[in-house]
Amino acid sequence: MVSFAHTDDGTAENVWAVAHRSPELPAQPLRIGDMRRLIVVAAHPDDETLGAGGLIARAGRAGVPVTVVVLTNGEASHPASSTHDPERLAALRRIEVSAAVAALAPEALVRLVDLPDGALTERLAEASRAISAEIGPGGPGTWLVAPWSRDGHPDHAAAAAAARQASLIGGVSRFEYPIWAWHWSTPADPIWSDGALRTLDLTPEDWLRKAQAMALHRSQVQPLSGLPGDEAIIQASFGAHFERGHETFIEIETETTSSLAGDFFEEFYAGNRDPWGFETRWYEERKRSQTLAALPRQRFGAALELGCSIGVLTAGLADRCDTVVAVDIAEQPLLVARARLADHPGVTFARLTLPAEWPDGSFDLIVISEVGYYFSAAELRTVLARCRDSLAAGGVIVACHWRHPVSEYPLTGDQVHAEIGGLAGFECTVEHRERDFLLEVFEAAPAQSVAQREGLVP
Structure with a gap:
């Protein structure tokens, strides 16, 4: 003392x-x-x-x-x-x-x-x-x-x-x-x-x-x-x-929690192509449409998607971005994602364990969808710091997460968004909150709204 x-x-x-x-x-x-x-x-x-x-x-x-x-x-x-x-x-x-x-x-x-x-x-x-x-x-x-x-x-x-x-x-x-x-x-x-x-x-x-x-x-x-x-x-x-x-x-940080390891996801995908129902559930289709609609620009240059899973959202991003780097911790979903987007030369996939491994490059758009709560609080802060450092000038972060508690997950979706909302130098320009999920867009402050960018308001 x-x-x-x-x-x-x-x-x-x-x-x-x-x-x-x-x-x-x-x-x-x-x-x-x-x-x-x-x-x-x-x-x-x-x-x-x-x-x-x-x-x-x-x-x-x-x-x-x-x-x-x-x-x-x-x-x-x-x-x-x-x-x-x-x-x-x-x-x-x-x-x-x-x-x-x-x-x-x-x-x-x-x-x-x-x-x-x-x-x-x-x-x-x-x-x-x-x-x-x-x-x-x-x-x-x-x-x-x-x-x-x-x-x-x-x-x-x-x-x-x-x-x-x-x-x-x-x-x-x-x-x-x-x-x-x-x-x-x-x-x-x-x-x-x-x-x-x-x-x-x-x-x-x-x-x-x-x-x-x-x-x-x-x-x-x-x-x-x-x-x-x-x-x-x-x-x-x-x-x-x-x-x-x-x-x-x-x-x-709660000491009893740590980031979920790759073995968790390999077991989760074992014998199941789409365990979350990305291809079949209306809930997922609707949320995906809202995520893409929330993008504040019609088109982006380079995008980074963290936790791409089987590449369903990746396909939507590919239509709005010149290039997409999509990463996941597990190989099984990446096999499905690569097959889905085989005819999109601008999309590349990588198996990485974040945040220790990180893709090279600078990105105009970073998407963190249904992945943040897999990290411990300390590792999430490291992930967000890497996101900030990887953003090009004027870059955008889009985050979307399930809000209901899951016992295996170190964090809740609301905790993830609270951490993102605390990133120095950024402000939330889009907030869509439902009982089931939270969707937000963060841009470097001071940021303009879509209407301001198009000259509709001062």
Whole structure:
């Protein structure tokens, strides 16, 4: 753990403000559209407000059920106090956290676990069980948000570890929030390059509720008395980090999932030419027509199709593009695809394991259709980075994915599109959302609509 004290000068907030406006801290927006439940873990009362108060407020106003799990009572916050012993501090801070969470989201539940402050590392099993009890069966849309494992405080690291153990159940999206790292680290510290940073811009209402909640943690933001040992823990310079117009989270990849391997697909295609029904299902024909109709230009030069399968969509792309490079991880579907498009000299096929293997060339169009959720979150980010690097100037990314959960898949379709939507420098110009699938087009910002390109609107 890092050695620091709340009385240290720490890194000034204006240093972080400059870094947040520069490439020094690359972050993508935190997209909360798929959040159906929010469980926030706090090692101590006030962690939830400092690190995730705006998120709690946003979820509460949206009608998302919120539970805050407070692992300790924070009774060790003032070890040198002569006016407040640990028992009195515990009672006070329990009242404060209940009032603060009510200010953030009046319908939110607060679970006080009553583990010893400063000793969470020795009580990980109990902490994990308490968090697991709130997660229940989990499932898509369940968000678990806990202190950052690299925050420098042993109780925060323990809370992160307990959340990790509790989230091994499937379908839980996990995030962590920094608190003390804003104080002891700097923007150049390598800890910030290790995780996928996400930021949530706070609305004025979110910000106000957070400020009101923080003021309710009086034992932390105000002196307990004028005597030595009763000084405020959250002093003005430190508190400034939590008066920003945004909150920062680190998205944690679920360790139990990895990209699906080639063997999975070879077995899936064994003895079955078209296991997904691309050639026979009206659902697939209709979706394919909508995908082609969403292309923002009548014609493209070079196209790349990831996960082409048996080449049915590839045939449609061949009619709209001068050349198409179509890749897949399995050989069996590629045999069918090559036969289907044998008379199209502009179409080439390659068996590649993405993202480790990648086709050469620059492309005007990249199609990611029903393939993104086969990757782990980390490998999907690598795939998208390679897509960005392979796009020609003015290039287009088209993505289309099934939205229903599939137990074997590492990600959901909505998670895939949230990741694509966070690509720096791109904006979504087409969005078609159905109960069954999501179809989106992404172009380099600032992008023109089809009508603008044709001079129909300014």
